[in-house]
Amino acid sequence: MKKFTFAAASAVAIVASGAAFAEPQAEVLHWWTSGGEAKSVAVLQEEFAANGGTWTDMPVAGGGGDAAMTALRARVLSGNAPTAVQLKGPAIQEWYEEGVLADISAVAEAENWANLLPASIAAHMQCEGSWCAAPVNVHRVDWIWANADILEANGIEMPTTWDEFNAAAEKLQAAGITPLAHGGQAWQDATVFETVVLGVGGPEFFHKALVELDQDALTSDTMVAVFDQMRTMRGYVDDNFSGRDWNLATAMVMNGEAAFQIMGDWAKGEFMAAGKVPGEDFLCASTPGDGYLYNVDSFAMFDVDGDDKVAGQALLAELIMGPNFQEVFNLNKGSIPARTDVDLAAFDVCAHTSAEDMSGTSERGSLLPSYAHGMALRGAQSGAITDVVTAHFNSDMSSADAVQMLADAVANSM
């Protein structure tokens, strides 16, 4: 810890000498606007201000960042790019290829980011060998949340295989409880789908199918089995799931109307906001199967003119990866820090599980990017897959047809 502080201080020194006397400026485009999120980002702003910087806030929420991306394109085309932008996954590389990203390697190398981040996450932050983005957090996507009372009342353990899950669901259904709370929105369907791919096919299959887009994997029997499981799970969802917001699904679990929900760890925030205690009122576990699907939020720096803004970028990058911000932000957000050396004492049980699993899976090579949250694939491809997944889930399409459609859609999106 001490050592780190020293490094940070020297980085600031480097940055400061590089952009002498310019007061750091940053206009930050992000889509964290709801109460908890906003408070989390505010921490960053305060630190930024404490270091003499001026933070200009440019929030654009909506559609999981779609609206922000619309605004970003317009800003870049008009030659008026924001200083820093909330970007994630392959989109970072896509923007890099457009030649509009700034290089923050100076800060990253001074701060030794390469050793502080799990390798697969660090890869997302690099563009052709240089650092171009700073990670904020790690959301785990493959969580299954449960109402503790319901499980106890029905004598059910948290499932560790999909078969166990199915058995539990049958039991619950017989008891008149909706087994799975789900919101029928495309991205939620995709979230469930990728956890099933991971659980049924295993990490290697997940990587082949949803990262490499290997046609053999996409058309394999395993993929048919995945769609079969999706069909089974469609039976565990209540009739009115369509279009439901995820948080209303979470509320169903809280209120005892449903037993399980498969959702990333932001769902924890909803439970906490309602005063529920993890491990007592509600339970968290990874979805069946080995592996860890991460959704890493990060900030990319755009090429801008002006020493003040360049200084702002360096300072921002450094603060984002700073241990204090990583801790405070993630405590608020429900996620865990991206850097692995942050003290987790203040975090809850679920976060601990998440952190342990992250380092474990990182070693085993099963720390994988979430396709549903734009970490694994470029927009066109992940969108094409989601189209098929949601079409299958919301109709009586056969698994074989779905697999065929999936292969076609992926080919057509190239």
Added chain:
Amino acid sequence: MSEWLERHVPKVVLAPSFVAILFFVYGFIAWTAWVSLTRSRLMPKYDIEGFIQYERLFAAPRWDTAMNNLFIFGTLFIVISMILGLLLAILLDQKIRTEGVIRTIYLYPMALSMIVTGTAWKWILNPGLGIEAMVRGWGYEDFKFDWLVNSDLAIYTVVIAGVWQSSGFVMALFLAGLRSVDGEIIKAAQVDGIPTWRIYSAIIIPSMAPIFLSAFIVLSHLAIKSFDLVIALTGGGPGYATDLPATYMYAMAFSRGDIGQAASSAMIMMAVVFAIVVPYLYSELRAAKND
């Protein structure tokens, strides 16, 4: 010089607007046409690659659904809004004492942004929360109204909300039309002992043909541009069952970084608009010539 200016002042006045429209509408359409022939992804690129984007577009089942939906939604939205608008206008035209209040009630949805109203509609139409639950709560346990969650019927809920938003405006158009019909004709008809409904169907409504045309144009413009409505109400779901060309295009351009694809879908949309608007313009111009 001043003579010249005097003679050409109308053209000079119109020129800036015309140039603006030429550039910002037609220039941009040309730009879109160009981009639709490229492989633009995240940002526009300008190397022409042929009709690859159109081939991809027509190969995408989601685009089929979007066009089908536009047809279903467009037809129903326009027809129902017109019928409802006309009906409400006729009802309101019967010397209603509270007309001001009722008219405002019918008209206000136009003033609301769909961003949030969509959520309210989502709840109302959701079987577990809204109308179905309410009616079941009254004891009619078999009552079913689950269009929102049914892939085949969800597009009709979009129609319901769309009609809700726009029919008030159509009502206003028709009400204005009814009020501008020559009162003498109606008096004459009443003296002849023609029943009220016949007066409407045979005399008043046929005389409002231009209003039907205006309403049609406004409604088709809304139908083609419908975007917020779908995003807020169904998000295009279940699945992509309620996708419309406008939402398809937006998704391609801005969430999927597939600008070439978005441009090609925009061009097809524009062709549809063209097919609707050009006959209208033609009739407008012909009418102008007859003056």
Added chain:
Amino acid sequence: MAPILDIKNLKKNYGSTEILKDINVSIEPGDFLVLVGPSGCGKSTLLNCIAGLEPITGGSISIAGQDMTEVSPKDRNIAMVFQSYALYPTMSVAKNITFGMKVRGVDQATQDKKLQEVAAQLQIEQLLNRRPGQLSGGQRQRVAMGRALVRDPALFLFDEPLSNLDAKLRVEMRTEIKKLHQNLNASMVYVTHDQIEAMTLATKIVVMKGGVIQQIGSPAEIYNRPANLFVADFMGSPAMNLIPAKTRANGGATEIVIDRPAAEPLVLKDTQNANLPADVILGLRPEDIAEAGYRSGDNVQTADCMVEMVEPAGADTYVVSHLGGKQVTARLHAETTATPGAALPMAFDLSKVSYFAPETGARLN
């Protein structure tokens, strides 16, 4: 005296359509020129060209000795009264009348003075503060006139100003305009499709058809000696009888032979006109056919005619009979004893006769 309005070789095209073809008209100060013709004949377009409201394709227009061909309406020293009156709806009557002066920067005192004068002249003093929407048709008409009068222009232009009034009011206003013309001794150009208006008002009439002037002349000339079949038919009510006939020379006179159904052809002898072609169309106004004994003169011929219809019209009685394959109307005295189905001796006053060539329609005598 120099002509107050002189139009030379005026042409007007809309695209490739010729609206006015080679128009030549000129009037003296104090003239009341009426442009008359069926709708679409170009008379209103001509008026608009005179006003400068429509650009012309060729030729020239001069007003009060000045070439006005390229001059804008406001500088032509004209005033105009429109068919729809074109009163400015949001302005009071007073403002309507003074608007032109205000635009031209006439001082307030002069404006007020002129306004009072004109208002008194037209008896609209009590209307000055009203809006056009609160006025009756006749009152609007007066305001429109007032707006023109207050200009005191070299030339007044009227575009069918009476066509929106009811019959009684139209006659009243017609008289009023005539009186105005006489009192002011102003020069006026007046467009109408109503030939009675033309006859009663004009000192000079231009009959137009298809963009071409058919005849220019005094009302009497137009009425008595129409230049062609069109003018003959258009001017006068009931219209001139136009009867196909054959001619043959008989000494110094000409015999006119007219077929009639179920009877011997009617033969009339014209002692004043000779050298007519074999086929002619004979034009005779209804008042030039009388009951025998009621008309005498050098060139009056009498013949029995079968009466088909009798239409009493108060002061006169119209009698219709069949001649040369046409219905022929005669204007008889009110007390005539003519009865349908019976023969009646009738007098044809050939001193007033017009002959037209059947092919060209041109006047022959």
Added chain:
Amino acid sequence: MTDMTVTNARSGGLSKIALRWILYILLGIFALYYLMPLFVMLTTSLKSLDEIRTGSLVALPRDVTFDAWRTAWSGACTGIQCEGLQPYFWNSVLIAVPAVMISTLLGAMNGYVVAQWRFKGANIIFSLMLFGCFIPFQVVLLPMATTLGKLGLAGTIPGLIFVHVVYGLGFTTLFFRNYYVTIPQELVKAAKVDGAGFFRIFWSIFLPLSLPIIVVTVIWQFTQIWNDFLFGVSFSQAGTQPITVALNNIVNSTTGVKEYNVDMAAAIIAALPTLLVYVVAGKYFIRGLTAGSVKG
């Protein structure tokens, strides 16, 4: 038109009363249809978040609280600032008011030219402008962004005003053209003879005549511009974002805690100016339409 009830009166007292009842019941049913979403929004905005989480969404509030309204106006987070809609409200006013005024004035001038000063090609120009109404706005975002950048208007309020004016021109011109086309051309002729020029005729004669259609156009444009999100989000930057972007930021959070009561209150607040315009000017709206704009 106004005497329709006279006939009903003649056809007998009892059936007349019955008919009136049916009429009012029908009108009432439709009013319910139109009011339903507003009811849901209002009741939700008056509930506490706990009540929403546990209770039915479509029900009357058990305890009425105005906290959500207060939060929406001045406390909700729209980013790291949690000042509610308040600061954005003025941005919207600064955008909408000039944009409505300019586009209305230009539309009036254009409509005046197209309807009353026809010259060769004027109709074609008008049709081209009208077609501009139909262009999907998503299409123009990217080229417009480039253009605004070149003009130096990127991210500024004048830039947003400019965009709204350009894409409002088609409709405003259409409205005024259709209105002015019903005014006899002789009015212009008379004024020309009176010595008035193009602008004088416009200011002294046509503009005073145009109140009804101005009301229609202003209502239409104000609604469109105030409720615009797409342009607002694309062509603004920090400090110039309009209220719809703020509303969207409050409402549309993907992974945050959802406060429906605040969302609904915010939505109603954001819509208040347009609602006010409708209530106040609704009567003139109908009158304006009656006065000619619909006589295509």
